[in-house]
Amino acid sequence: TTASCSRGSASDAAREQDAVVTMLPAGQHVRQVYLGDSGILKTAKAGTLFIDSSTIDVAAARDVHTAAKTAGVEFLDAPVSGGVGGASAGTLTFMVGGDEAAFGRAKPILEKMGKNIFHAGGAGTGQAAKICNNMLLAISMIGTCEAFVLAEKLGLSHETLFKISSTASGQCWSLTSYCPVPGPVPASPANRDYQPGFTASMMLKDLKLAQNAAQTSGASTPLGAQAAALYSMFEAAGAGGRDFSGIIQLLRGNPQA
Structure with missing residues (x-):
């Protein structure tokens, strides 16, 4: 299952999901949602795949990658290009950084939203x-x-x-x-x-x-x-x-x- 938006905390929404996609305004918000006192990494079940499509600084993305590995879950930084038109048409471009096996899990999910899905390399390279x-x-x-x-x-x-x-x-x-x-x-x-x-x-x-x-x-x-x-x-x-x-x-x- 993939988490969808609902009332309540992000950690509650993500708790029992197999895959979670997030998109937030800036690095500080990503750090808070993932690494904060009530961050989603604290309650996620082992093996959960997290895909963050925010556009943030490379350092923040790499910090979350490190924390996710420690928590026993998978994390990809996967910012998008294509704007509102691409989102509406399902033709976004995703630039994905992280483990290749995690990318393989994520690709079918991203293909529902985008046309061009690129594995850029290791942690943070999607943001780069x-x-x-x-x-x-x-x-x-x-x-x-x-x-x-x-x-x-x-x-x-x-x-x-x-x-x-x-x-x-x-x-x-x-x-x-x-x-x-x-x-x-x-x-x-x-x-x-x-x-x-x-x-x-x-x-x-x-x-x-x-x-x-x-x-x-x-x-x-x-x-x-x-x-x-x-x-x-x-x-x-x-x-x-x-x-x-x-x-x-x-x-x-x-x-x-």
Whole structure:
């Protein structure tokens, strides 16, 4: 059986389950739910499989992995990518860190919710994959937005730039699947006044996680740092609830337009 949401404590809900999936806002919440005084690891039966699909810091994920092993249960960090649309369509991507045998148990469960299920490696590597991917996404989105802003100033239409760049070396997902200007990709949030599929504040959260990991590991990520600074400005301007592709409005000098 797999635990589902119900009234009562998380530990009560998870007590007799074979598998439990959690998704929480931040590392502190994951630590509390799993490792707190009433944490679910304290009451779980031996062999329970825990799958945490939160996006959190790598250190927190690895701490829970260690505690789970001590408690005689299995734990996987399995953050997701794909947003609200992917969740609704069952096409999410899961990036999973942890023991390969546990991954084998988890895969049929995750396949009910997602289309692409990747075993990233050992403890914490699911989180590592997620923050690296989203840092790359933020950088590519900002670059795509800058190209459109420059094109506007130079008299090049959105449609023309899209047609050229989508078949030339500038092609990327931020352009062809999530275009930050209305028109070329009808399903993109730009066509809905940047109503969010993935908010700017959520992107900023992931960028902060990436920057913290970069500082801890000694990795040089200057573009990631600049992306975090720009999304911080966008959020400070009151636009954190808009889609992350709306960062183009900040580059135009009118973040709340």
